[in-house]
Amino acid sequence: MAKIQTPRDAQQSRTIPVGRGVFLGVTGLTGLGLGLAGVGVNVGRILPNLSNLLPGQNINGFTIYTITGGFPSMKAADYRLKINGLVNNPKTYTLNDLLAMPAIEETRYYQCVTGWVVPRPRWRGVRLWDLLQAAGIKSEAVALHFNCFDGAYTESLTLDQARQPDVLLAYSLDGKPLAVDQGYPLRLVVPGMYGYKFAKWVNEVTVTDTVIPGYWEQNGYDVNAYIGRSNGY
Amino acid sequence: MSARVVRFNRTERWVHAVQAISFLVLLFTGLAISLTFMESLVGHRALMRQVHLTAAFFFVFGPGLVALAGDRLAIGSDIHEVDSWAKDDIRWLAHPSTSPDARTPPAGRYNAGQKLNAIFTVYCTVAFGITGLILWQNRQFPYSLVSQANTIHQWLAYFALVVFLGHLYLSVVHPATRAAFSGIILGTVGADWAKHHHPKWVAPPAPETRLRGNEVVRSLVLLGLGLECMAIVSRFGLELLGAVNTDPVIKLIYRVTGFPGTVQHAASTVHTWDLGALLWLGLGMALWYGAMRRHSLLPRIFPAPAKG
Numbered sequence: 001m002a003k004i005q006t007p008r009d010a011q012q013s014r015t016i017p018v019g020r021g022v023f024l025g026v027t028g029l030t031g032l033g034l035g036l037a038g039v040g041v042n043v044g045r046i047l048p049n050l051s052n053l054l055p056g057q058n059i060n061g062f063t064i065y066t067i068t069g070g071f072p073s074m075k076a077a078d079y080r081l082k083i084n085g086l087v088n089n090p091k092t093y094t095l096n097d098l099l100a101m102p103a104i105e106e107t108r109y110y111q112c113v114t115g116w117v118v119p120r121p122r123w124r125g126v127r128l129w130d131l132l133q134a135a136g137i138k139s140e141a142v143a144l145h146f147n148c149f150d151g152a153y154t155e156s157l158t159l160d161q162a163r164q165p166d167v168l169l170a171y172s173l174d175g176k177p178l179a180v181d182q183g184y185p186l187r188l189v190v191p192g193m194y195g196y197k198f199a200k201w202v203n204e205v206t207v208t209d210t211v212i213p214g215y216w217e218q219n220g221y222d223v224n225a226y227i228g229r230s231n232g233y
Numbered sequence: 234m235s236a237r238v239v240r241f242n243r244t245e246r247w248v249h250a251v252q253a254i255s256f257l258v259l260l261f262t263g264l265a266i267s268l269t270f271m272e273s274l275v276g277h278r279a280l281m282r283q284v285h286l287t288a289a290f291f292f293v294f295g296p297g298l299v300a301l302a303g304d305r306l307a308i309g310s311d312i313h314e315v316d317s318w319a320k321d322d323i324r325w326l327a328h329p330s331t332s333p334d335a336r337t338p339p340a341g342r343y344n345a346g347q348k349l350n351a352i353f354t355v356y357c358t359v360a361f362g363i364t365g366l367i368l369w370q371n372r373q374f375p376y377s378l379v380s381q382a383n384t385i386h387q388w389l390a391y392f393a394l395v396v397f398l399g400h401l402y403l404s405v406v407h408p409a410t411r412a413a414f415s416g417i418i419l420g421t422v423g424a425d426w427a428k429h430h431h432p433k434w435v436a437p438p439a440p441e442t443r444l445r446g447n448e449v450v451r452s453l454v455l456l457g458l459g460l461e462c463m464a465i466v467s468r469f470g471l472e473l474l475g476a477v478n479t480d481p482v483i484k485l486i487y488r489v490t491g492f493p494g495t496v497q498h499a500a501s502t503v504h505t506w507d508l509g510a511l512l513w514l515g516l517g518m519a520l521w522y523g524a525m526r527r528h529s530l531l532p533r534i535f536p537a538p539a540k541g
């Protein structure tokens with residue numbers, strides 16, 4: 001279908017490769033955005049966390065995770081915390097027992113492995129080591145295994161890690177009782193470790209003679225979860 | 234009933250379908266693991282994560298593999314059309330219209346808005362793919378980069394959601410443009426509509442040819458081999474990154490690429506170049522290339538552009 005081209009036709013069919021320019025431009029901008037991380041600029045600190053602006057979001061900056069179908073809830077009156085395993089005196093506490101004990105606060109930043117940080121959460125609770133001392137740890141004990149009443153989540157700490165005075169079982173966040181999605185009534189708090197150690201809905205602490213990896217640790221995360229010393233760095 | 238013309242051939246429709254379906258799965262699972270109210274309704278984070286990562290594999294590799302398993306030349310000419318802009322396209326952006334009139338700069342097969350949407354889709358594939366890989370393999374990257382990738386991935390997701398809703402509105406709801414919807418589902422649009430909305434597009438005169446059985450078989454073989462090759466390539470990428478193979482998704486990749494002679498990793502961290510897997514990749518690609526060259530491509534409904 002040979003056809004004589006008029007100058008007007010040539011004008012009409014002349015095209016510019018705009019598409020690749022637009023594509024390379026936006027891809028380059030995104031690469032620049034990622035590259036800014038290398039010079040210490042975090043776009044997340046400049047841009048608000050978008051999901052926090054959406055309705056139904058947690059106001060204190062946490063992204064909420066659950067591994068079962070929803071958030072397990074329990075009435076305060078029904079709740080019991082058990083300390084058992086390799087201890088001389090297994091103990092059971094009600095929530096009121098815990099509230100009556102000396103309270104301590106921790107405000108170290110909370111950091112998730114997937115790249116979000118809560119700068120200053122104010123946890124309030126009881127020192128884990130005090131509860132373990134009251135139960136009397138046997139000499140062959142090495143680690144702790146935490147069970148949660150969602151029926152699925154587990155966590156672990158070595159006794160050396162649990163001995164640190166800032167390790168809490170917290171019942172309060174930012175001056176209020178823990179919300180159901182934040183682990184009401186009791187949550188493990190291990191300042192300096194990644195967020196997956198902060199087991200929610202804890203109702204049993206078992207003292208063990210081996211380290212039993214927790215839920216995410218069986219899915220690839222480090223058992224030793226200190227920020228800066230695990231999970232790659 | 235007015236005459237109908239073919240706008241998208243079988244390969245183009247499948248490329249679109251693969252990316253559209255994987256996008257919807259990614260959108261649902263992505264929102265399910267990032268919004269509190271969705272998390273409370275859906276939960277099952279580990280499962281959502283696995284589905285999200287599996288859908289991501291198809292979102293990133295699917296369109297290209299379908300294109301190569303089908304009529305790759307048609308996809309090539311689509312890319313060319315989206316890339317090359319006439320002056321009218323640039324003028325169209327200044328006077329965009331869903332109901333073109335005499336003053337609307339005439340569009341070709343795609344108007345400038347559709348071209349921008351296509352470019353955005355390709356951009357999303359790359360940007361979501363890279364930031365998503367950093368988020369998935371977060372232990373292999375500096376935390377500042379993970380944090381940055383998280384922000385970008387999230388912002389881009391909500392932006393893509395808005396673009397997607399606009400795309401859906403124009404193609405399914407808007408009375409002036411919804412006639413295009415049949416083009417991407419069934420292949421054809423009304424000839425009158427095409428002339429009105431895309432006056433510079435020379436629609437192919439012939440209807441699409443019937444699909445033959447051997448073409449289906451060959452396309453499926455090419456697709457299967459292509460997916461397998463991409464799984465082996467992913468295995469190498471993960472080994473290069475030093476990924477931890479206790480992650481269920483990585484376990485799955487190792488299972489589908491664990492042929493005789495490949496390294497069976499017992500340790501939790503893998504960081505070896507696996508010669509066996511490399512040989513399987515070579516064999517897979519040789520078979521794939523052979524299957525592609527051996528037979529003619531799927532019948533092309535667009536005639537090759539006249540040279541000169």
